Amino acid sequence: MLIIRKWESSKWYIEDPYLGWKGCIGHKEMEAAFYYKNLAMGIRLDISGLHAPDTEQISCLMTEEMNTPPGLLVKEVEKFINSVNTQHDGQPSMKLFSFIEHIRIISKRMKAYPLVFAYFAQGRHDEAKEGIRLAVELFHSWEVLLLCIARLAIVGSRMDFSRITQQLKQIAILEADVRKELFRIYALWKNEKL
Numbered sequence: 001m002l003i004i005r006k007w008e009s010s011k012w013y014i015e016d017p018y019l020g021w022k023g024c025i026g027h028k029e030m031e032a033a034f035y036y037k038n039l040a041m042g043i044r045l046d047i048s049g050l051h052a053p054d055t056e057q058i059s060c061l062m063t064e065e066m067n068t069p070p071g072l073l074v075k076e077v078e079k080f081i082n083s084v085n086t087q088h089d090g091q092p093s094m095k096l097f098s099f100i101e102h103i104r105i106i107s108k109r110m111k112a113y114p115l116v117f118a119y120f121a122q123g124r125h126d127e128a129k130e131g132i133r134l135a136v137e138l139f140h141s142w143e144v145l146l147l148c149i150a151r152l153a154i155v156g157s158r159m160d161f162s163r164i165t166q167q168l169k170q171i172a173i174l175e176a177d178v179r180k181e182l183f184r185i186y187a188l189w190k191n192e193k194l
Helices: 027-034 055-066 072-087 095-109 112-121 125-155 161-193
Strands: 003-006 011-016 021-026
Touching (some): 011 027, 072 161, 112 161, 125 161
Antiparallel strands (some): 011 021
């Protein structure tokens, strides 16, 4: 959940308890971060209208997720690192620090997997254990990759692209395992609900 309120005429105050961050940002940054087509500056929720999720809607979303090719994030990260590596002849660049800022947010969102496993397990915690274990391992693998990249950027040594590629391959395997387990537990849930 993100809590936002107008601070001054040109500033917005933001609290993001999930990422543990709070502070003020300018209107241009706010617009760049949150403006999207017809959603303007976000979505306002009316909590009086909250209800249990529709099982058909969940089923549609999961079907869409099943049709999404796995490893898209890994491929984009590898492409970016390869680009930095090529442009700077193997030397680390300040671009790596901006990359770390962005990927940190994405990798933190990986923590949502255990919540999804718990939802589909519906109280059968043993059913969700393996998926949650894999999701935690996936999250830690992203953290290890980020620490490796940060160390390269700070120390200034040549990038060991083969090591980074190997870490990305391991992340891709873990992501495939998490997805497989997620779809398995989803199928059990779907058989009960639909």
